[in-house]
Amino acid sequence: MIYCRDCGARHSDKAKACPKCGYVEYDLTKSTVIYLLLLWFIGLIGAHRFYAGKTGSAIVMLILTCTIVGMLxxxxxxxxxxxxxxxxxGHPENIFAKK
Ligand SMILES: [Zn+2]
Structure with a gap:
């Protein structure tokens, strides 16, 4: 169980959002600006997805980019x-929301 950062209600740490106020938990250490910079410069190898913790799709993106057809x-x-x-x-919760 965890406490909602917004309204303080207790809810399951498996819940994607607070059932009381709808607040979406996300990693506060992550920045949307860094995410965008990674995306802009090395996004084709999935760097931004690795940063956001979406390792699965990041690896898929990396492998696809290594092939000519996949790069399209x-x-x-x-x-x-x-x-x-x-x-x-301005909405980091949409990008860094915990799965
Ligand atoms: Zn809440």
Missing amino acids: ITCVWWLIDLIYAICNL
């Missing part, structure tokens, strides 16, 4: 991640 997919994927990151610059 990661280019589109990268663009989607970029738009998402820019839209959520």
Whole structure:
């Protein structure tokens, strides 16, 4: 059990969001600015996804980029991640939400 950082209610640490107020738990040590910088410069190898703790999809992205055909997919994927990151610059809970 953990305490909600927003309203203080006790809830399961397995819950994605607080059942009382809807607050989404996320890693406070992570920064959306660093996420965006990693995405912008080395995003094609999944660097930003490794940073956000999404290791599974980060490895998929890394392997895809190593292949010519896969890189076409990661280019589109990268663009989607970029738009998402820019839209959520002020909402780290959407990017770093615990699974
Ligand atoms: Zn709450």
